Amino acid sequence: MEVQDQESMGRWDGLGSRDAGSRTAAMEHIRQEVMKKIEAIRPLPASAPSPPASPPNSDLNDVLAHLLMLSRRCPYEDVKERCIRLLKAVQDLGVRIPRPLGNGPSRFIPEKEILHVSKVDARTQSIFEDAFAALGRLDNISLVMGFHPQYLEGFLRTQHYLLQMDGPLSLHYRHYIGIMAAARHQCSYLVNLHVNDFLQVGGDPKWLNGLDKAPQKLQQLGELNKILAHRPWLLTKEHIECLLKAEEHSWSLAELIHAVVLLTHYHSLASFTFGCGIMPEIHCDGGHTFRPPSLSQYCVCDIANGNGHAYHHDDPLGDHEMCGEVEVLMERMKQLQECRDDEEASQEEMATRFEREKTESMLVVTAEDEECVPSRDISRHFEDPSYGYKDFSRRGEHVPTFRVQDYSWEDHGFSLVNRLYPDVGQMLDEKFQMAYNLTYNTMATHKDVDTSMLRRAIWNYIHCMFGIRYDDYDYGEINQLLDRSFKIYIKTMVCSPEKTTKRMYESFWRQFQHSEKVHVNLLLMEARMQAELLYALRAITRYMT
Numbered sequence: 163m164e165v166q167d168q169e170s171m172g173r174w175d176g177l178g179s180r181d182a183g184s185r186t187a188a189m190e191h192i193r194q195e196v197m198k199k200i201e202a203i204r205p206l207p208a209s210a211p212s213p214p215a216s217p218p219n220s221d222l223n224d225v226l227a228h229l230l231m232l233s234r235r236c237p238y239e240d241v242k243e244r245c246i247r248l249l250k251a252v253q254d255l256g257v258r259i260p261r262p263l264g265n266g267p268s269r270f271i272p273e274k275e276i277l278h279v280s281k282v283d284a285r286t287q288s289i290f291e292d293a294f295a296a297l298g299r300l301d302n303i304s305l306v307m308g309f310h311p312q313y314l315e316g317f318l319r320t321q322h323y324l325l326q327m328d329g330p331l332s333l334h335y336r337h338y339i340g341i342m343a344a345a346r347h348q349c350s351y352l353v354n355l356h357v358n359d360f361l362q363v364g365g366d367p368k369w370l371n372g373l374d375k376a377p378q379k380l381q382q383l384g385e386l387n388k389i390l391a392h393r394p395w396l397l398t399k400e401h402i403e404c405l406l407k408a409e410e411h412s413w414s415l416a417e418l419i420h421a422v423v424l425l426t427h428y429h430s431l432a433s434f435t436f437g438c439g440i441m442p443e444i445h446c447d448g449g450h451t452f453r454p455p456s457l458s459q460y461c462v463c464d465i466a467n468g469n470g471h472a473y474h475h476d477d478p479l480g481d482h483e484m485c486g487e488v489e490v491l492m493e494r495m496k497q498l499q500e501c502r503d504d505e506e507a508s509q510e511e512m513a514t515r516f517e518r519e520k521t522e523s524m525l526v527v528t529a530e531d532e533e534c535v536p537s538r539d540i541s542r543h544f545e546d547p548s549y550g551y552k553d554f555s556r557r558g559e560h561v562p563t564f565r566v567q568d569y570s571w572e573d574h575g576f577s578l579v580n581r582l583y584p585d586v587g588q589m590l591d592e593k594f595q596m597a598y599n600l601t602y603n604t605m606a607t608h609k610d611v612d613t614s615m616l617r618r619a620i621w622n623y624i625h626c627m628f629g630i631r632y633d634d635y636d637y638g639e640i641n642q643l644l645d646r647s648f649k650i651y652i653k654t655m656v657c658s659p660e661k662t663t664k665r666m667y668e669s670f671w672r673q674f675q676h677s678e679k680v681h682v683n684l685l686l687m688e689a690r691m692q693a694e695l696l697y698a699l700r701a702i703t704r705y706m707t
Contacts, residue, residue, distance in 0.1 A: 178295035267302035269439035334365035343428030561629035
């Protein structure tokens with residue numbers, strides 16, 4: 163775990179400057195500090211003995227892991243090269259240096275297909291530089307979202323505002339709420355990132371020993387976190403009232419809106435993280451090791467050329483088995499468009515088709531349907547680990563229908579958020595619109611294709627699973643456009659993302675590009691977030707009225 167003394171290590175954030183001279187000065191300061199640390203540990207003789215199994219100083223370990231991350235992920239080539247040289251110098255002094263585990267930002271997508279930080283267009287490079295300057299890292303989520311830079315820009319802007327700009331909640335509360343939300347889905351990737359961030363903004367380490375060690379005010383958020391993550395339709399104005407009228411532990415309306423947006427953001431981001439097979443960050447637990455490779459001594463040059471990783475099998479995804487899949491889907495879209503033009507179903511028939519699709523969605527079984535038992539490291543951040551989506555669906559309980567005509571994001575939720583947490587409603591709206599409308603008018607190798615019907619089917623299917631109905635949509639289209647393997651993937655990623663597997667990711671849309679599957683995951687993430695927000699904001703509105 164990375165807990166760094168920023169003062170003793172100088173200004174890491176100087177490496178994020180767009181000015182090359184500032185970066186050089188910051189890097190030189192870091193180099194000097196690293197060498198001082200090594201001298202303090204052990205005055206090294208001219209002929210240093212074989213390095214031990216791991217460096218003897220945990221603080222130095224953290225610094226070396228951070229340098230390793232920068233050598234692979236910094237958007238500035240000069241910083242990457244200097245980090246490689248510094249690690250080589252440390253290794254030459256007889257100190258074991260870390261090496262990365264895994265191969266690239268995703269377990270599902272070959273690294274060569276993810277835009278390399280140093281080989282991208284000017285707009286993406288600028289977005290990466292801004293992200294690096296704000297966070298001191300370019301995380302794996304951003305690299306995978308880099309397939310779609312226009313979406314990534316809005317996503318990072320919104321996330322930065324939620325976590326770092328002026329708002330109702332203190333900075334350490336924001337990161338702790340992120341930990342609580344990610345932990346509901348056992349997302350150790352996000353939990354580890356925000357544990358680091360929580361400590362860096364001055365959060366109390368005792369709170370990390372468990373939710374019961376956090377302030378009562380945060381503990382009371384546990385019930386809302388649980389319901390929103392798994393069964394948001396059960397949320398009532400009474401839940402809201404409990405939080406707003408808890409005497410000295412009460413939440414204000416503005417604080418609650420901020421908390422709700424953070425909870426829904428990180429529940430849905432956990433879905434994206436699992437759906438794209440996001441790997442641990444290089445500098446975090448699980449992202450590096452100090453153990454040498456079994457076959458040969460690890461050389462720092464491997465950092466630059468990508469050797470020394472677990473072998474990644476680049477499966478061609480059995481295209482020959484799925485020949486014609488894209489053409490069949492395009493033909494169905496064409497036929498559905500013709501049917502739309504020829505006839506229009508009655509309102510009664512449309513309602514029946516929605517109820518049928520909603521009932522069928524309850525019967526779709528998520529991946530392997532095996533029990534995922536959260537580790538103590540994760541489960542201590544939330545209560546009632548057995549509470550989930552599965553219990554509900556197996557008991558055959560009925561999800562009540564939520565009519566968008568009665569309460570919608572555009573007409574109700576947007577203005578409520580903007581009123582209580584200025585600008586955030588606008589940012590969320592732009593992010594939802596970007597994910598929903600994003601298109602390159604392609605499907606696999608086919609160009610000039612109108613994909614709006616398919617995008618709408620995916621979005622509305624997710625909302626249908628949450629009981630949300632659009633009166634003007636014919637839910638009969640969903641079964642025509644989304645096959646069973648795709649529905650299993652969608653339901654698993656949205657409802658039980660921790661069960662998502664590489665086999666599931668590969669089993670749907672086998673002829674499509676990885677960038678198109680990442681786009682699907684953006685749709686799933688944003689549709690899920692909006693569904694949760696609709697239930698939470700409706701409950702708040704009912705309390706207020």
